[in-house]
Amino acid sequence: MSQLDERARGVFIVAATPFDESGAIDFDSTDRMVDFYLTRGLTGLTLLGMMGEAQKLSAKESSRFVRHVARRVNGAVPLVVGVSSPSFMAMSELARSVMDDGCAGVMVAPPNTLRTDDQIFNFFQHTAQHLEKTPWVLQDFPLSTGVQITPAVLKRLIDSVPTLVMLKHEDWPGLNKISVLRSASDKGETRRISVLVGNGGMFLTEELERGADGAMTGFAFPEMMVDVCKAHQAGNLERARDLFDAYLPLMRYEQQPGIGLAVRKYVLAKRGVLASALLREPKATLSAVDVAEIEVLLARQSRRLKELGA
Numbered sequence: 001m002s003q004l005d006e007r008a009r010g011v012f013i014v015a016a017t018p019f020d021e022s023g024a025i026d027f028d029s030t031d032r033m034v035d036f037y038l039t040r041g042l043t044g045l046t047l048l049g050m051m052g053e054a055q056k057l058s059a060k061e062s063s064r065f066v067r068h069v070a071r072r073v074n075g076a077v078p079l080v081v082g083v084s085s086p087s088f089m090a091m092s093e094l095a096r097s098v099m100d101d102g103c104a105g106v107m108v109a110p111p112n113t114l115r116t117d118d119q120i121f122n123f124f125q126h127t128a129q130h131l132e133k134t135p136w137v138l139q140d141f142p143l144s145t146g147v148q149i150t151p152a153v154l155k156r157l158i159d160s161v162p163t164l165v166m167l168k169h170e171d172w173p174g175l176n177k178i179s180v181l182r183s184a185s186d187k188g189e190t191r192r193i194s195v196l197v198g199n200g201g202m203f204l205t206e207e208l209e210r211g212a213d214g215a216m217t218g219f220a221f222p223e224m225m226v227d228v229c230k231a232h233q234a235g236n237l238e239r240a241r242d243l244f245d246a247y248l249p250l251m252r253y254e255q256q257p258g259i260g261l262a263v264r265k266y267v268l269a270k271r272g273v274l275a276s277a278l279l280r281e282p283k284a285t286l287s288a289v290d291v292a293e294i295e296v297l298l299a300r301q302s303r304r305l306k307e308l309g310a
Contacts, residue, residue: 004105009213010043048082078104109139170198182211220267
C-alpha cells in the first residue's frame with residue numbers, strides 16, 4: 001500500500017470498533033463492516049479514532065484489530081490509524097506496528113495539557129521526530145481536546161514538518177480556518193496539504209466550498225458523504241446540498257454529546273453491519289424514547305431520498 005500524501009481527497013470513514021455482547025472485539029462483524037464500507041465507495045478507512053473507542057482498547061487489542069482490518073482490506077484502500085498518546089514512546093511503537101501491517105499513515109491529536117502556541121508547535125515537532133518518516137495527520141478537534149490551534153501555528157507546522165500531510169479539521173466554528181489555510185497555499189505562502197473534515201459531516205457542504213478535500217469522520221450512512229463529495233467535485237452544488245439536507249436531521253441527532261456513538265452503532269446494527277450495538281464501558285445507553293426518535297428520523301430520511309431519486 002502506498003503511503004498517505006498531501007493529495008489525499010474523498011472520504012476516509014472513521015470506523016467503529018465492533019464488540020460482541022461479552023465486550024470482546026467482534027471480528028465477524030469487523031469483516032462485515034469493512035466490506036460494507038468498501039462497497040460504499042469510500043476512499044479510505046481511519047481506525048482507532050475517538051469515535052472508534054480507541055481509548056477503551058488495550059495496546060494488544062489495538063494492534064490485533066488494525067492487523068485484522070488491514071488483511072481484510074488487502075490494499076483496496078489506504079488505512080490511517082489513530083496513535084495519539086501523551087507518551088511519544090507509545091505513539092511511535094504503535095505507529096511502527098501499524099505501518100509494518102501495511103497502513104498508509106497515522107493520526108495524532110494533541111494532549112489536553114497544551115496551552116500556548118509554542119507548546120503546541122513543539123509537541124508536534126517532537127511528534128514528527130518520533131514518527132520519523134511516517135506520514136501523519138494532525139487532528140484539530142478543540143471541542144474534544146480543549147487545545148486551540150490557530151491558523152498561524154498550523155502554517156508554521158506545515159512549513160517546518162514535511163511529514164505532516166493532512167489536517168483533520170474539526171474546529172467548530174472553523175470554516176474561516178479552512179479559508180485562511182487555502183488562501184495561504186493558493187498564494188504560495190505555505191505548502192498545500194490535504195484537508196479532510198470531521199464533526200460527523202455536519203458542515204460538509206460549506207467546508208467543501210471553502211476548499212476542503214473531503215471528509216474524515218463517521219456517520220451511519222457513509223454513502224451520503226461519498227455522494228455529496230462526488231456531486232461537489234462534478235460542480236453540481238445544488239445536488240450536493242439536496243443530498244446533504246436529506247440526511248441532516250439524522251446527522252444532527254447522531255452528533256449529540258454522550259449518546260452519539262450509541263446512535264451510530266444502533267443504526268449500523270439495524271443496517272445489518274454489526275451483530276451488536278454494544279459500546280464498552282464507560283458508555284451511554286439509548287432509552288426507548290431515543291430509539292423511537294431514531295426510527296422516525298430513518299423513516300423520514302428514506303422518504304426524502306426517494307423524492308430525490310437517490
